[in-house]
Structure formats: C-alpha cells, structure tokens
Amino acid sequence: MMWEILVQPFADFGFMRRALMGCIAISVGATPVGVFLMLRRMSLTGDAMAHAILPGAAVGYLVAGLSLGAMTIGGLIAGMAVALLAGFVTRVTALREDTSLAAFYLISLAVGVLIVSTRGSNVDLMHVLFGTVLALDDDTLILLCSITSISIFALAILFRPLVLECADPQFLRSVSGLSAMAHFTFLALVVLNLVAGFHALGTLMAVGIMILPAAVARFWSVGIGALIVIAVSAAMLSSLSGLLFSYYFSLPSGPAIILVAGLAYVLSLVFGPMGGLAGRVFPRRYLKT
Amino acid sequence: MTCALEFQDLTLGYDRHPAVHRQRGEIAEGSLTAIVGPNGAGKSTMLKGVIGILRPLEGRIAFGGLTRSEIAYLPQQSDIDRSFPITVADLVAMGLWREIGGFAGLQTAHHARIAEAIAAVGLEGFEKRPIGSLSGGQIQRVLFARLLLQDARLVLLDEPFSAVDVRTMADLIGVVQRWHGEGRTVLAVLHDLDTVRTHFPRTLMLAREVVAHGPTAQVLTAENQFRARQMCEACAGPPHTCGRIAA
C-alpha cells in the first residue's frame, strides 16, 4: 500500500521518472556546492547569481525560442560575466565582494525583467522563474547529468584549496598562488549548477535545492564529509517527496520540492543535535569529572 | 656568514603613507632576531613586506638564495575561520603544502610527521578535535605545529606569544630554539623585553626607521628605547611629520 503510493507514479509515468532523475542529478551536483557556499558564508551569493542568470536565459529565449542550448549558453554567459566583474571590482577597488556582486546582479536582473516583459509572454516568465521539471526531455537530462559530473569532478580536484580558502585564506595566499583560481572556479561551479537547476526548477528555486539541504546538514553534523553526504541525501529525499506531493495534490512541482526541503530545514532547526532549538530548551547535563 | 635577507632602502606603507621608511641592513642566515618597537612602529608592516603581501613603495628586499616558498609566516592576527569544520590534524597537515601541493594525497610518512609535529607542541590527543573547540593558546600551538611542518628556511613570527601562558610560551620558545639549532633564520616581533634578552641573541629596534640593529645587549639600551618612543610620537602626529626626528 505504502509502497504503491511511493512507486506507482514513477512506474506509470515516464515524465515522473525523468523528473526524478533530473532532480537527483541536480541534488548530487548542486548540493555539495551549496555546502561550500554555506561554509564560506556566501549563501546569499548563490541567490545573487541566480538572479544574474535571468537576463542571459531571456536573451537566449528571444534569439532562439525555448531552446535548451541558447538558454543555457545565455545563462552561463550572464552568470560568468557577473561573477568575473564582481570579482574583478573587488580585487582592484575598495568595494567588498558582497556589495559589488549585489550591484552587478541588480543591473543584470533589471535587464532581464525588461527583456522578458517587453518581448515575452507571462508563460515564458513562469518557465524561467519556476522551471518545468515535469517536461524534461532527453537533451535536458543529458545536460543536467553532464553538468553534475563536471561539478563533482571539479570539486574533488579543488577540494583542498577550497577548504583552505575558507578556513585560513591568509595561509593559502602565503603558500600558493591558487587562491584566486580556486575562488573563480568555485564561482563558475555555482553558475554552472544554477543553470542546470533552472531548467528543472527555475532560476529562483534552483538556489533552494543548493542552499536548504546544506542548512539542514549543519544541524546534524560538523565534519565536512558528513555535511556533504547528509545534504545530498536531504536534497534527494526532498526531490522525491516533493514530486509525489505535486503528483497527488496537483501542485507545481518546483515549489513543492523546495517547500519539502524547507520543511526539513525547519525540523532540523528544532530537533537537530548540533545547535538546534531543542538542545537549548532542554540542555543536557554537563559531564561530571 | 651569508645573509638571508638584505633591506635595500626599503620603504613600505599604505595608501602612499610610509610605515617603514628607508630601512637598510641585513639579516644573517641562521640568526635568531627579535624585532622590537612601540605600537605602530611598522614591525608587522616590515614582515608583510618580507613575505610579499605588501609591495615596496621604494627600494627592495634582496633574498640571498631564498625562494618565497621557503618562507613561513605567522601573522599577528590570523584570519582563521574558527567555526570552519576542520580538525586540528587537518589544519596542521596544511603545513605540508609545499611538498604535497593542492592536489596530491598524504603518504604514511606524512601522517607520522603530522603526529610528530602535534606532539612537539604538546597537543597529543587533540588531533580529531575541531579547531573551533580550542582555546586561544591552544590554537597558537596548532599554528606552531603547522609552521614546524612547513620546514621553512626563514620563519617570520608576528607577536607569537601574545595571549599565551608561561608554560605554553616556554614550550613555543623551545620550538623556536629548535629552529635556531637547525640553522633556520628566525625573525620574531616581540614586546616582552625580558624574553628578548633571555632568548634572542640579536635585536632589530624599529620606529618607522631602524633605531638600532645588532647584539641584543647593545640594542636594548635605555637611550635607544627613549629615542624609539620619541620617533613614534612624531609618527602619531600629522602624516607630514612622520619619520622625522624632532631635532
């Protein structure tokens, strides 16, 4: 009975299987990047980058219609441009990265909204903002899986410089010149995964699957390896349950997935053993020596 | 005796305001030198110039055959993110960066050396602890263990003993003397003159310009200290009076 509820929709409908596969690919690729965003206190950077991608995708749409390639390339170009410009401005002027990033993404977002509202219909805007997880075709799935593979591979290679760049940036700069390279490659990974995410979940929801599972994991573990494993699992489970909810209650699936992840976050916030609220209200007795 | 470092009319500063002015002199290879001077004298600035964080406004530093990767640096205020989930052993292991680089794995021999370095600073049993759970003095010991692994020919320490207790300080001075015995060059910024007199054969007194440089007993005279204070009071005034001694 329970089994049927969980499995039947995926057994019966190809689009549900594709949706699940797409979401799992995004979970595996985007969530570890989200863990690093959280550890570097850059969670809001993910959000800013997501907004920055919008005009690129919109231009891609205007040029070639609902074309996977054009919207992907457009999103990548816009995202990378904002990341590079913000990084450049931070390194050569007095402005801090958060402000310069905010400045560029706001400009980018305004351009995006302008383009979409003058040339496209509301349906298109909905597509870019909320994605179409129930209509993933083969090409999109291949794209999502490729981006995930690239992302995992790059993170594995960059792991040590990235960890050190977060934990002790001054030391990394004193022993190696990899600091800037690690930073920009990482931002590129953020953009890449957001572009992957926006095909399924839309630009705004894509950040959700990146950040929320990382925040969930923080309440259950402190080790970096464990954080990544827990976050990826949380993202996959949210995708599965979100898709099922949207199937049975006819809800839009992107927001459903993110809301389930949000629910997991609230539960972790309350019950998580690592600094959750329950631990504050009912403190455990200290150890007697 | 060859020299590890030579300051050639070195001027360092921020936003065109000099903080170290026309410094000359050399540091002998294998020497153990204390750098002393009042707050704001430019001691930290000088070390930043040596490690290359600051570019000289004028002049240069000549390294006698030292490459940048052979210099280890302990900043006055490390910007370590204490909340980052990394263990003591992993942070210490980063001292091996020059050998393993950003990508290679750790060998068995490396693990043995990491354990040895942690033991040398008296932190056995702390290997698996996250750095966020250590006290300030314990973090300082961790940073020394990492310096041990860096195996550097020139070690720069910026106020390494501030905020550590007597026992920790004795242990860490033991580490510094071990480096000295191994023929490494050590430059350490210190404020406690008794420590300088007891443990540091040579001293460089700085007050924006070099006040004195030589054997500790000859540098740490009452007259020199008075002069250094005077020169620094001049620095505390408007920028244009900086570096000029009231005649």
Ligand SMILES: Nc1ncnc2c1ncn2[C@@H]1O[C@H](COP(=O)(O)OP(=O)(O)OP(=O)(O)O)[C@@H](O)[C@H]1O
């Ligand atoms: N980042 C900075 N930007 C601008 N001015 C600076 C900066 N850091 C230091 N200064 C100035 O340079 C001068 C020398 O500073 P420095 O940090 O080298 O002093 P110090 O000798 O290390 O002092 P302390 O004993 O307090 O550590 C000071 O007048 C200080 O105000």
Ligand SMILES: [Mg+2]
């Ligand atoms: Mg200083």
